[in-house]
Amino acid sequence: MIQKRYLPWLGALGVALFLPIIAGDSPYLMKVLIIMVIFIIYTHSWNLLTYSGQASLGHAAFFGIGGYASALLASKSGLSPFITIFAGAIFAAVAGAIVGAICVRLREWFLAMVTFGFSIIIGTLFLNQFTGIFGGVDGMPAQRFFSATLEHRYLYEYYFMLLLAIATTLLVHRIMHSRLGVAFAAIRENELEAKVLGVDTARYKLIAFLISTYIAGLAGALQTHSFAYITPEIFSVHNSFWPVIYAIAGGLGTLEGPILGTVFITLIWEGLKNLGLSFERFVIIGALLVVMVVLKPGGLSSVFDRWR
Amino acid sequence: MPELSIILQVLFWGIYAGCIYMLLATGLTLIFGVMKVVNFAHGEFLMLGCYATFWIVVLLGINPYLAILPSMLLLGLLGVAVERLAFRPILGTGKLNEIFVSLGLIYILQNGVAFLWGDDFRSMHSPYAASTIPLGGINLPLDYIILIAFTVLILVALHLFLKKTRLGRAMRATSQNRRAAQLMGINVERIDMLSFGLGVALAAAAGSLWAISGQLFNPYSGSLPAIKAFAIIILGGLGSIPGAIVGGLIYGIAENAGGYLFGNYWKDAISFLILIAVLVLRPHGLFGEGEE
Numbered sequence: 001m002i003q004k005r006y007l008p009w010l011g012a013l014g015v016a017l018f019l020p021i022i023a024g025d026s027p028y029l030m031k032v033l034i035i036m037v038i039f040i041i042y043t044h045s046w047n048l049l050t051y052s053g054q055a056s057l058g059h060a061a062f063f064g065i066g067g068y069a070s071a072l073l074a075s076k077s078g079l080s081p082f083i084t085i086f087a088g089a090i091f092a093a094v095a096g097a098i099v100g101a102i103c104v105r106l107r108e109w110f111l112a113m114v115t116f117g118f119s120i121i122i123g124t125l126f127l128n129q130f131t132g133i134f135g136g137v138d139g140m141p142a143q144r145f146f147s148a149t150l151e152h153r154y155l156y157e158y159y160f161m162l163l164l165a166i167a168t169t170l171l172v173h174r175i176m177h178s179r180l181g182v183a184f185a186a187i188r189e190n191e192l193e194a195k196v197l198g199v200d201t202a203r204y205k206l207i208a209f210l211i212s213t214y215i216a217g218l219a220g221a222l223q224t225h226s227f228a229y230i231t232p233e234i235f236s237v238h239n240s241f242w243p244v245i246y247a248i249a250g251g252l253g254t255l256e257g258p259i260l261g262t263v264f265i266t267l268i269w270e271g272l273k274n275l276g277l278s279f280e281r282f283v284i285i286g287a288l289l290v291v292m293v294v295l296k297p298g299g300l301s302s303v304f305d306r307w308r
Numbered sequence: 309m310p311e312l313s314i315i316l317q318v319l320f321w322g323i324y325a326g327c328i329y330m331l332l333a334t335g336l337t338l339i340f341g342v343m344k345v346v347n348f349a350h351g352e353f354l355m356l357g358c359y360a361t362f363w364i365v366v367l368l369g370i371n372p373y374l375a376i377l378p379s380m381l382l383l384g385l386l387g388v389a390v391e392r393l394a395f396r397p398i399l400g401t402g403k404l405n406e407i408f409v410s411l412g413l414i415y416i417l418q419n420g421v422a423f424l425w426g427d428d429f430r431s432m433h434s435p436y437a438a439s440t441i442p443l444g445g446i447n448l449p450l451d452y453i454i455l456i457a458f459t460v461l462i463l464v465a466l467h468l469f470l471k472k473t474r475l476g477r478a479m480r481a482t483s484q485n486r487r488a489a490q491l492m493g494i495n496v497e498r499i500d501m502l503s504f505g506l507g508v509a510l511a512a513a514a515g516s517l518w519a520i521s522g523q524l525f526n527p528y529s530g531s532l533p534a535i536k537a538f539a540i541i542i543l544g545g546l547g548s549i550p551g552a553i554v555g556g557l558i559y560g561i562a563e564n565a566g567g568y569l570f571g572n573y574w575k576d577a578i579s580f581l582i583l584i585a586v587l588v589l590r591p592h593g594l595f596g597e598g599e600e
Contacts, residue, residue: 030573032438046488055404057406057407057411077394091392102584102587102588105588106587107403108404108407109346109403109407109538110542110587112348112407112581113535113538113539113587114583114584114587116535117535117579117581117584118580118582118584119578120535120576120580121577121580123578124573124577125577127573128573130573178410210381224507231467237531241411241415244331244408245411248408252404278423279419279420279423279427280413280419280423281419281420282416282418282419283415283416283419283420283423285415286411286412286413286414286415286416286417286419287412287416288409288412289409289411289415290394290409290412290413290416291410293398293405293408293409294397294398297401297405
């Protein structure tokens with residue numbers, strides 16, 4: 001007998017499995033769907049870090065490092081991108097360990113600043129230094145998951161991303177309901193109290209950083225091989241801010257938040273795009289963010305609470 | 309050892325940039341002192357200051373320096389509205405919310421301006437753009453010297469306001485101890501609103517002077533200066549106005565020297581390296597003491 005609380009999840013899974021049917025043969029819709037699923041993974045990573053009370057404003061650094069590392073590994077070693085995405089993400093986690101070690105002592109604003117600053121520094125580095133390896137402003141090509149001539153390749157790609165998104169969601173679920181998750185929540189609610197109760201806060205904050213940046217790197221690698229190229233644009237502030245917006249819209253610190261938020265905002269975003277709006281889209285998203293935080297801090301997830 | 313004229317040039321340009329940072333950081337630290345809120349969208353008000361001055365000059369055809377005060381007033385009012393609508397409801401609900409609200413404001417203000425007036429770079433012309441004053445082998449643009457003078461004037465006026473007037477005293481009292489100030493009959497919510505408006509007006513002044521001195525600006529020009537202003541107030545100690553002034557000056561000079569030594573595209577990255585170094589080595593700032 002399936003428990004009632006799993007029903008919405010199964011429903012969502014069913015919708016996700018059948019979405020490509022609606023998208024049909026439209027490459028545009030399939031691309032939107034693929035990016036949406038990648039960003040669900042990415043938003044999960046940001047959300048998990050925030051679950052431990054640490055809000056990063058520079059997650060694009062890890063997203064991008066994962067992408068560059070995987071693209072380089074695939075082109076230099078000839079390994080399949082299906083393998084290098086997992087190896088490339090390790091580089092993101094190493095960077096995450098360095099930043100995390102700096103950040104464990106810092107409070108909210110400072111952490112936000114350091115992560116933001118780190119993404120700017122990394123962006124400058126990839127744009128201006130070692131252009132022989134990273135290709136400077138032009139970036140470099142990345143191997144595709146599936147050959148560009150393969151029929152239904154978007155379909156395969158979508159289901160592959162979906163598989164990873166499901167795995168990520170299950171992983172985050174496991175973490176949130178383990179000792180680790182309890183420690184994260186304790187640190188988020190009151191770091192001093194957690195410390196007094198014997199939680200090694202520095203260690204747990206670092207662990208949160210490691211897991212989060214690994215997943216962010218994985219998501220970056222997925223996008224890179226899906227686009228078949230990577231440029232320093234990947235470090236842009238938008239890539240740092242999207243997961244923030246998605247997670248808040250969906251419900252900060254919840255398991256379903258990143259999924260709800262990413263789907264919801266993507267729908268609005270693409271819808272407005274088709275209406276021919278450009279700058280107005282950002283204004284609307286910004287207004288939505290402010291209104292959400294001020295009036296509905298629990299995000300979309302809290303809207304569904306009453307049916308639980 | 310570089311020539312004296314180069315050292316002088318780096319120093320002067322550093323002081324010039326430092327003046328902009330000082331005004332911006334003073335506004336930010338004033339708001340932080342009173343409300344204990346960090347407004348990451350502070351730089352957007354600098355950018356709006358550029359546009360306000362630009363449009364006042366274009367529409368009224370007056371001397372740009374006369375447009376500074378109206379720009380400050382206009383944006384001060386906008387600041388009051390922003391405080392009332394966006395920041396007051398979330399005051400005390402956790403620092404993450406402040407970060408998120410400022411993020412939303414950044415999106416709204418940047419793209420609102422881009423929507424209204426496009427995202428191309430603009431510039432203004434000061435009537436004194438061609439005048440220079442020779443000093444020690446280099447020619448100092450007259451506008452830069454006026455800018456430095458204006459900055460000093462504004463900061464002295466701010467100092468007198470905070471020290472000599474009733475309202476200024478109330479602001480300082482709220483900054484020192486919010487609850488005690490409330491018990492003494494100060495309407496702290498009104499002080500919040502006023503100090504936010506004042507802080508925004510200072511950012512607007514920075515933007516006005518930035519634009520008048522001939523710098524290009526577009527809707528995204530405010531982001532990096534805001535981050536730097538944040539670095540400066542950490543450097544100078546959160547909530548400390550003298551710290552923001554000294555920090556701004558040091559920062560402007562360090563950034564220019566760094567740009568000269570390592571190449572200009574490293575300017576911004578260098579600022580963040582300074583910021584991270586300060587945070588790691590002196591989490592309470594160079595002049596700060598103890599927890600907030």
